[in-house]
Amino acid sequence: MLLGQIQGKKSFLEGHQNLKLKNYECRWGAGFIDLLGWHHRYYGDTSILEKHFSVAARYIQYLSGWVSNDTSGLLQTNYPGTRLGDWVPPSGNPLLSGGPNHTSNVITGYFWIRQLVQLSRAAQMLGNTTAAKEYMARSTEARKAFASLYFDSAKGFFRSVALKLRVKTPALSFSFLAPSIFAGILNGYHHMGR
Amino acid sequence: MIFQTEQALGLSLALDLQHDYDTTASIPVMISASDIARAAASLAADVVERHEHLSVGMVGVKHLFTVLEATGYGKVALEALAAHDYPGYGYMRNHGEWSLWERWEGTEWKLEGSRNHIMQGSPGQFLFQKVAGMSIARGGVAWDRISISPIDATDTGLVAVDAALETARGGVHISWRLPRNNSQLCGTSTEKDDVGQPLVLSCPANATISAINFASYGTPKGTCLDPASFAVNAACNAPRSMTVVQNMCLHRSTCTLYANNSQFGGQDPCGGQPKELAIVATCSGGCIPSFLLNTTIPMGSTAIVTLPRQGKASDAVVSESGHVIFSNGAFIPTQGITAVRYGPTGAIDIECGGGSYQFSLCINK
Numbered sequence: 315m316l317l318g319q320i321q322g323k324k325s326f327l328e329g330h331q332n333l334k335l336k337n338y339e340c341r342w343g344a345g346f347i348d349l350l351g352w353h354h355r356y357y358g359d360t361s362i363l364e365k366h367f368s369v370a371a372r373y374i375q376y377l378s379g380w381v382s383n384d385t386s387g388l389l390q391t392n393y394p395g396t397r398l399g400d401w402v403p404p405s406g407n408p409l410l411s412g413g414p415n416h417t418s419n420v421i422t423g424y425f426w427i428r429q430l431v432q433l434s435r436a437a438q439m440l441g442n443t444t445a446a447k448e449y450m451a452r453s454t455e456a457r458k459a460f461a462s463l464y465f466d467s468a469k470g471f472f473r474s475v476a477l478k479l480r481v482k483t484p485a486l487s488f489s490f491l492a493p494s495i496f497a498g499i500l501n502g503y504h505h506m507g508r
Numbered sequence: 509m510i511f512q513t514e515q516a517l518g519l520s521l522a523l524d525l526q527h528d529y530d531t532t533a534s535i536p537v538m539i540s541a542s543d544i545a546r547a548a549a550s551l552a553a554d555v556v557e558r559h560e561h562l563s564v565g566m567v568g569v570k571h572l573f574t575v576l577e578a579t580g581y582g583k584v585a586l587e588a589l590a591a592h593d594y595p596g597y598g599y600m601r602n603h604g605e606w607s608l609w610e611r612w613e614g615t616e617w618k619l620e621g622s623r624n625h626i627m628q629g630s631p632g633q634f635l636f637q638k639v640a641g642m643s644i645a646r647g648g649v650a651w652d653r654i655s656i657s658p659i660d661a662t663d664t665g666l667v668a669v670d671a672a673l674e675t676a677r678g679g680v681h682i683s684w685r686l687p688r689n690n691s692q693l694c695g696t697s698t699e700k701d702d703v704g705q706p707l708v709l710s711c712p713a714n715a716t717i718s719a720i721n722f723a724s725y726g727t728p729k730g731t732c733l734d735p736a737s738f739a740v741n742a743a744c745n746a747p748r749s750m751t752v753v754q755n756m757c758l759h760r761s762t763c764t765l766y767a768n769n770s771q772f773g774g775q776d777p778c779g780g781q782p783k784e785l786a787i788v789a790t791c792s793g794g795c796i797p798s799f800l801l802n803t804t805i806p807m808g809s810t811a812i813v814t815l816p817r818q819g820k821a822s823d824a825v826v827s828e829s830g831h832v833i834f835s836n837g838a839f840i841p842t843q844g845i846t847a848v849r850y851g852p853t854g855a856i857d858i859e860c861g862g863g864s865y866q867f868s869l870c871i872n873k
Contacts, residue, residue, distance in 0.1 A: 402612070403563060404595040404612045421513070421517065460521060
């Protein structure tokens with residue numbers, strides 16, 4: 315199913331009760347699609363893309379049900395999932411000490427856009443140019459919204475508002491892992507996404 | 509107040525730094541170039557105001573260094589990486605740790621989170637891709653097309669890097685260094701048996717030894733890590749040390765001396781003591797290397813090796829294993845190397861196939 319066929323959040327979610335990835339905030343689930351892209355990038359194994367693409371697309375479908383209508387393509391900031399923001403920054407930082415978690419929305423927006431781009435490129439590698447264009451168009455729309463919402467042009471820096479999110483898995487990129495370990499992690503994600 | 513994680517992620521998106529695939533369509537502008545510069549300046553200023561310390565957790569830390577380097581603040585990135593107190597990697601190291609911790613906090617006596625943990629270790633990618641300079645080139649997959657492009661380390665205090673990675677196509681190795689004193693030679697050799705160890709001094713191609721700055725066979729004090737530190741020990745120094753070295757080396761491109769009594773007049777300057785020969789010399793003429801890069805590319809892969817611009821671009825001379833391959837803006841064909849040319853910024857781009865290479869870059873005076 316292409317993203318354009320998704321009809322509303324409620325009806326979309328009804329078909330995805332068993333999607334375990336939905337229990338995880340965007341950054342946790344994002345590891346699935348990141349690893350998929352990195353595995354192909356560093357080991358050239360297209361069969362990995364073929365095997366996992368449909369589940370990855372299904373995860374994006376699930377997240378799409380939580381895209382806000384009033385933020386032009388960005389994820390809602392209160393969709394379900396455990397939230398911890400930028401995990402384990404230095405203590406004494408307001409991020410960790412119970413103050414407003416300023417990084418939450420930027421993190422959510424970043425990883426939502428990143429997954430759309432990664433999946434677009436995965437689709438391109440598999441020859442599915444229609445899906446590739448659609449995911450890329452969604453990411454372009456979301457990038458505009460990201461800049462509009464989170465870049466303070468008067469002050470010249472990015473900033474967001476308080477919410478808590480949880481994130482993980484950015485350390486696994488590059489060629490540091492053996493292909494078999496990559497494949498094992500992807501299988502784990504695959505089963506969570508069924 | 510800014511948050512480093514927000515700047516790092518926002519700028520990473522704006523600069524499109526995080527995709528690894530070649531793209532057929534360019535990414536639309538997210539914020540203007542001037543806004544990117546403002547946000548980058550804010551981020552760099554925040555790191556500097558914190559005395560090169562971080563306020564990021566495991567999400568932001570992956571992107572912070574890459575973004576700083578990409579926006580012209582590579583020196584700030586390297587200084588933050590090298591910070592040796594809390595919060596930073598040196599803090600862990602100074603507590604006797606050889607692995608990464610889960611959290612920035614903790615001591616060797618009081619653990620906060622687990623150790624040997626990749627959590628804060630994602631800048632490893634930055635170290636390999638940007639500092640050492642190895643990555644898959646745009647459009648490449650599985651290291652079939654490799655980019656070797658070290659960081660511009662000018663004025664950063666970083667003088668040498670060595671990195672190796674086992675890839676799907678074989679090992680990629682890169683070792684680069686900025687010679688401290690481009691024209692100075694320094695060597696030591698110890699007395700052994702009656703022969704002594706040979707000490708070979710060699711200038712770069714077309715250069716000759718023009719001065720002997722220090723020479724002593726005896727028990728001199730000093731180290732080649734700091735050639736100016738050498739001093740004669742009057743209690744043990746062959747009086748002909750300087751004369752012998754000058755006679756053997758001046759106006760020659762290379763010379764070989766032995767650390768033994770017969771080389772320096774036939775008399776033992778201090779009987780029974782182990783002796784050393786130390787020489788500091790200066791080369792002149794020719795083209796003195798300002799950047800040295802050794803690399804190994806897997807067979808079957810191709811690579812573009814980028815040597816950073818040093819001085820006036822038009823005067824660059826590039827050698828591989830001692831043979832000039834680029835001079836006066838022209839490529840001199842050599843086996844294994846398909847092209848050498850100036851890139852848009854004045855850096856030198858070298859196209860080559862699989863194999864091992866020893867490149868040196870010098871600037872004609």
